[in-house]
Amino acid sequence: MSFLFNLLKGAFLRMLQLIWFGKRKISNSLSIYVKTNTGNTLSIDLDPKWDIRNLKEIVGPQLGISPEDIKIIFAGKELHNSTIIEECDLGQQSILHAIKLPPGKNRLNRKKDTKNLIEESIDEGSEANESGSKPLNETLIDLPLEDSDRHENHSEQEQQQARAHFYVYCSLPCKSVEAGKLRVRCATCGSGAVTVDRDPQCWPDVQQPRRITVHCENHDCQTLLSSLAQKDEGTPQVRYAQFYFKCANHVSLGEKDEAVPLYLIKPNLRNVPCLACTDTRDTVLVFPCEAGHVTCLDCFRDYCVARLRDRQFEFDDNHGYYTLPCPAGCQNSHISEVHHFRLLSPEQYEQYQRFGTEEYVLRAGGLLCPRPDCGMGIIPPDQTDEERSRSPDEDDCRRIQCIGGCGYVFCRRCLQGFHVGECDSQQPTTYSSTSAVSCLSGYAIDPLRASEAKWDEASKKTIQISTKPCPKCRTPTERDGGCMHMVCTRAGCSFQWCWVCQTEWTRDCMGSHWFG
Amino acid sequence: MANIAAQRIKREFKEVIKSEEVAKCAIKVELVNDSFTELKGEIAGPPDTPYEGGNFVLEIKVPETYPFNPPKVRFITKIWHPNISSVTGAICLDILKDQWAAAMTLRTVLLSLQALLSAAEPDDPQDAVVAKQYKEQPEMFRQTAKHWTSVYAGGPAKMSDLDDKIRRLTDMGIEEHNARVALSSYNWDLERATEQLFMTVMAKN
Numbered sequence: 001m002s003f004l005f006n007l008l009k010g011a012f013l014r015m016l017q018l019i020w021f022g023k024r025k026i027s028n029s030l031s032i033y034v035k036t037n038t039g040n041t042l043s044i045d046l047d048p049k050w051d052i053r054n055l056k057e058i059v060g061p062q063l064g065i066s067p068e069d070i071k072i073i074f075a076g077k078e079l080h081n082s083t084i085i086e087e088c089d090l091g092q093q094s095i096l097h098a099i100k101l102p103p104g105k106n107r108l109n110r111k112k113d114t115k116n117l118i119e120e121s122i123d124e125g126s127e128a129n130e131s132g133s134k135p136l137n138e139t140l141i142d143l144p145l146e147d148s149d150r151h152e153n154h155s156e157q158e159q160q161q162a163r164a165h166f167y168v169y170c171s172l173p174c175k176s177v178e179a180g181k182l183r184v185r186c187a188t189c190g191s192g193a194v195t196v197d198r199d200p201q202c203w204p205d206v207q208q209p210r211r212i213t214v215h216c217e218n219h220d221c222q223t224l225l226s227s228l229a230q231k232d233e234g235t236p237q238v239r240y241a242q243f244y245f246k247c248a249n250h251v252s253l254g255e256k257d258e259a260v261p262l263y264l265i266k267p268n269l270r271n272v273p274c275l276a277c278t279d280t281r282d283t284v285l286v287f288p289c290e291a292g293h294v295t296c297l298d299c300f301r302d303y304c305v306a307r308l309r310d311r312q313f314e315f316d317d318n319h320g321y322y323t324l325p326c327p328a329g330c331q332n333s334h335i336s337e338v339h340h341f342r343l344l345s346p347e348q349y350e351q352y353q354r355f356g357t358e359e360y361v362l363r364a365g366g367l368l369c370p371r372p373d374c375g376m377g378i379i380p381p382d383q384t385d386e387e388r389s390r391s392p393d394e395d396d397c398r399r400i401q402c403i404g405g406c407g408y409v410f411c412r413r414c415l416q417g418f419h420v421g422e423c424d425s426q427q428p429t430t431y432s433s434t435s436a437v438s439c440l441s442g443y444a445i446d447p448l449r450a451s452e453a454k455w456d457e458a459s460k461k462t463i464q465i466s467t468k469p470c471p472k473c474r475t476p477t478e479r480d481g482g483c484m485h486m487v488c489t490r491a492g493c494s495f496q497w498c499w500v501c502q503t504e505w506t507r508d509c510m511g512s513h514w515f516g
Numbered sequence: 517m518a519n520i521a522a523q524r525i526k527r528e529f530k531e532v533i534k535s536e537e538v539a540k541c542a543i544k545v546e547l548v549n550d551s552f553t554e555l556k557g558e559i560a561g562p563p564d565t566p567y568e569g570g571n572f573v574l575e576i577k578v579p580e581t582y583p584f585n586p587p588k589v590r591f592i593t594k595i596w597h598p599n600i601s602s603v604t605g606a607i608c609l610d611i612l613k614d615q616w617a618a619a620m621t622l623r624t625v626l627l628s629l630q631a632l633l634s635a636a637e638p639d640d641p642q643d644a645v646v647a648k649q650y651k652e653q654p655e656m657f658r659q660t661a662k663h664w665t666s667v668y669a670g671g672p673a674k675m676s677d678l679d680d681k682i683r684r685l686t687d688m689g690i691e692e693h694n695a696r697v698a699l700s701s702y703n704w705d706l707e708r709a710t711e712q713l714f715m716t717v718m719a720k721n
Binding site for chain 2: 279329
């Protein structure tokens with residue numbers, strides 16, 4: 001009874017203190033799960049102002065373990081008794097792990113981290129004999145992209161400022177870019193009841209396997225590890241950490257609920273101004289170039305939109321992602337986590353995906369159905385050498401049907417309705433293929449007028465009048481000034497051609513009609 | 517979109533105004549409208565070049581997608597230079613085309629153009645006629661460029677022999693600039709220039 005009284009008194013005083021200072025408002029209760037290494041799961045409602053000791057006092061009786069014999073593990077850390085719940089970046093329905101300490105084990109011996117010891121003695125004074133540490137989100141500093149520029153010897157204050165913030169793309173249910181939470185589990189058994197042997201210090205620590213070892217509390221893990229070792233002698237006898245991210249915006253949907261980390265987005269701890277607008281913003285995107293060029297998120301969006309509008313995304317050479325390099329033109333600076341483009345609006349992202357798919361089809365030697373609103377990707381069967389030598393220009397080879405799409409039959413070379421004989425690029429679109437209008441009974445419609453009264457006819461004509469096709473990829477190209485030297489802007493084409501000759505650009509063009 | 521462009525140009529504008537090059541009167545920039553979409557640049561002809569003493573005015577158009585796309589720049593002042601069109605003032609400079617990067621600024625553009633005046637790249641010519649002369653008759657090129665600088669860019673040199681030749685043609689009713697272009701293109705050969713000019717006139721008739 002006196003325990004309950006003390007508890008209430010403690011909570012009451014703490015609340016009073018908070019109200020007094022008026023810094024934080026009292027939050028509502030937090031529903032979490034406590035999982036044990038014996039397979040039990042408890043559902044518990046907590047007050048975020050409680051500390052871990054309070055939690056142990058609640059959990060202990062329910063598990064039939066003395067509170068002193070429990071350790072609480074969360075996100076790879078054993079939590080310190082004095083840690084306040086709300087400091088642990090726990091969300092609703094988060095899972096804590098409660099582990100019963102083996103009897104007779106002196107917790108004092110398990111302390112390795114002298115820094116934690118010092119912190120404890122500052123915080124608690126007399127209670128220096130407790131184990132555990134601060135939660136991961138409190139100890140973790142900002143992760144540099146590269147292994148090489150790890151932070152060294154941070155002072156407490158620097159560490160406070162440099163506390164890591166993560167951004168993730170949450171595909172379900174938020175469908176947006178959100179704040180993220182770093183979590184860790186055992187790479188062998190998948191259990192969350194692990195403590196990391198050291199904090200990750202750079203992104204490779206988090207992203208690459210076998211960088212950080214863990215101590216796994218799962219009883220079954222040892223058996224699993226031994227059986228794996230029997231099968232394959234190369235399996236190491238140590239356990240490694242597997243880091244993953246969760247979206248901080250929605251209530252946890254269980255252990256399988258993960259989100260993609262957008263590791264190029266960072267809090268702007270070094271106050272670097274944006275490359276484009278030169279403002280210094282709180283959150284920035286750091287490009288993976290050697291210089292680490294920085295843009296604010298607004299400018300990053302504008303950069304993407306400007307490139308998207310001109311279809312100027314590129315395939316990076318290493319992975320083949322349809323992506324963008326650093327806007328300062330650095331070498332090897334392509335973004336390889338394309339979820340960063342989720343910063344765009346859903347419509348723009350959809351356009352990005354469509355362009356990427358189309359460019360991929362074209363790059364693979366395919367075609368896109370030229371019929372408006374279709375655009376189906378078609379990869380025609382390869383002609384055999386024999387066929388090609390027998391009939392290089394024969395009609396059959398040029399005849400492409402949009403199978404699986406709209407069924408349109410078109411000419412492979414000029415992308416107009418299929419025709420027999422030579423392509424005539426000057427001729428307006430052939431009207432013969434679609435003449436449904438004149439089929440209505442009782443109406444006699446002048447076919448010529450019908451052909452002009454089509455929705456996109458004006459655009460087609462404008463394109464025909466104002467553009468010339470790139471001699472290599474046949475992309476309609478408009479010249480808006482300057483000289484006659486054209487460089488095709490289609491990604492991957494870059495053909496240099498002469499507007500006058502409509503062939504490759506030569507020194508003769510330069511000499512005789514640079515300006516037409 | 518346009519916001520970033522305008523904001524960025526405003527800052528770059530200030531950067532140019534405060535730069536030491538402005539203090540030395542080497543570059544200058546002025547606003548043409550309030551929306552920062554068009555500016556007027558000016559660069560001084562670099563010393564020890566035929567352009568020395570001249571001031572060259574540039575038209576700078578800032579696209580909505582600036583700084584992710586380059587500004588459109590051309591010479592308003594007529595200039596005799598292998599990489600600049602003597603007709604339209606169009607400039608052939610990689611950083612204004614595919615080598616543009618978002619980290620470049622008005623100041624770096626103006627300084628690059630000034631550097632282009634110091635060191636032409638005749639292998640990548642914008643103006644083929646000028647490039648040919650630059651390579652084959654460097655002294656003739658220098659004289660011509662100097663002459664153009666003095667006539668169009670306020671350069672100091674007075675070249676009476678060249679002026680005389682132009683006067684001969686203007687006396688025949690040829691417009692002065694056309695006369696200058698024809699003479700410059702034919703290495704100041706009066707006979708060939710006249711021939712070419714009258715052939716064009718006849719062709720027009």
